[in-house]
Amino acid sequence: MKPASFKYYAPESLEEALVLKAQYGDEARILAGGQSLIPAMNFRIMQPTILLDLNLLAELSYISSRDSAVLHIGAMTRLSEVEDDPLIADRVALLHEALPYIAHPQIRNRGTVGGNIAHADPAAELPVVALAMDSRFRVQSTNGTRWINSIDFFRGYFETAIGPSEILVEIEVPFHAANTGWAFLEVSRRSGDYAMAGIAALITLDNKHICRKARLVYLNLSDAPLEAKQSADMLVGETLSDELIKQVANKASEEEIMPMESLHATVNYQRHLACILTKRALELAYGRAMET
């Protein structure tokens, strides 16, 4: 099918975009990479009456390390640029590892970081990675700027804390701490498809190899990125053993995740995947933390 009619604006500055967003509010949909929005419009699942195309805003496309502890990524930065960035590969390895799992190369050439986050699909990779890293998001309106923590940002299926007159402009990504190991793993039916289940894990060890910090965040196992806090806390203060990894994987997959039955995976199968992925991710992350 073909998209329904709409009024198209392509603002040439962020300021102009914010004025239009303030004027039209929810009625005006942001067009970023269009890799989720345009398929939905082609099928008329969505029929926005106004589109605000941000593709002319070069000012929202950057990867900058103006700070020594964090990296800033402009909302309109293409996914493929993040994938190819050497600093991200070196200092934010979890993000680098997750990127190739997003769709296909041609879609990453067009899809944006801001779009992947703002779309808030529970099966998308970046929201999961962002929550595991404690990223923050900068949203802007004509009234000013505010930062939203990732824990407050994702509110459920395709729902975020971005207000009707706001635009997501920047993502802040902390560099991994010293002695931190990472792992991103998922299982999908075909390469490039949305996954049935996935996990982002981060583990920080002290110099005696005792776990000081652990994060386990799951993909597509709830209506938003889901953090298994209690399971991850079982690791803190401990030296990792096979037995402990098994206990953590069991707890996370049986008690903490909230999978929803789908066409492709029953709840039991998703719990099974979560258990196996947790074990593999912890082993991988632990091994990497020992090496760094």
Added chain:
Amino acid sequence: MSDNHSIKLTINGEEYTSSVEARMLLSDFIRHELGLTGTHVGCEHGVCGACTVILNGRSVRSCLMFAVQAHGQQITTVEGMAAEATDLHPLQEAFREAHGLQCGFCTPGILMSLIPFLDDNPCPSEEEIRAAISGNLCRCTGYQNIVTAVKLYVERES
């Protein structure tokens, strides 16, 4: 409520000007307005890859862009690969020799995915070739001969 925009863009080195409705997909503009029917349309939701074109040097889905967004941009379609309309590009020649196509529906999209990939990575491994075409569905070949064709091309070019 129609919302028309005048656009000017370069396709296969030629400049085109036109007036398009905002909702017109780039794929439909290329096929129906310009008559460049080498760009195929299979699914219109980004899955099949048949509509892939090269936008400013990068492969993208033309079904997931509006024509108005191509204003001022450079696009290559399969018609622009070879120097002359009657010639084959060496990659096309390799596809022909290695039986890299049967019905040919997927072929333009696969070629448009491979050209930028091979520019960046002239000596890819088999695994890299397969990853590069992972977003292109082919119902006929089973992919094996597509990979063989790419290898043949790489061997000849090096």
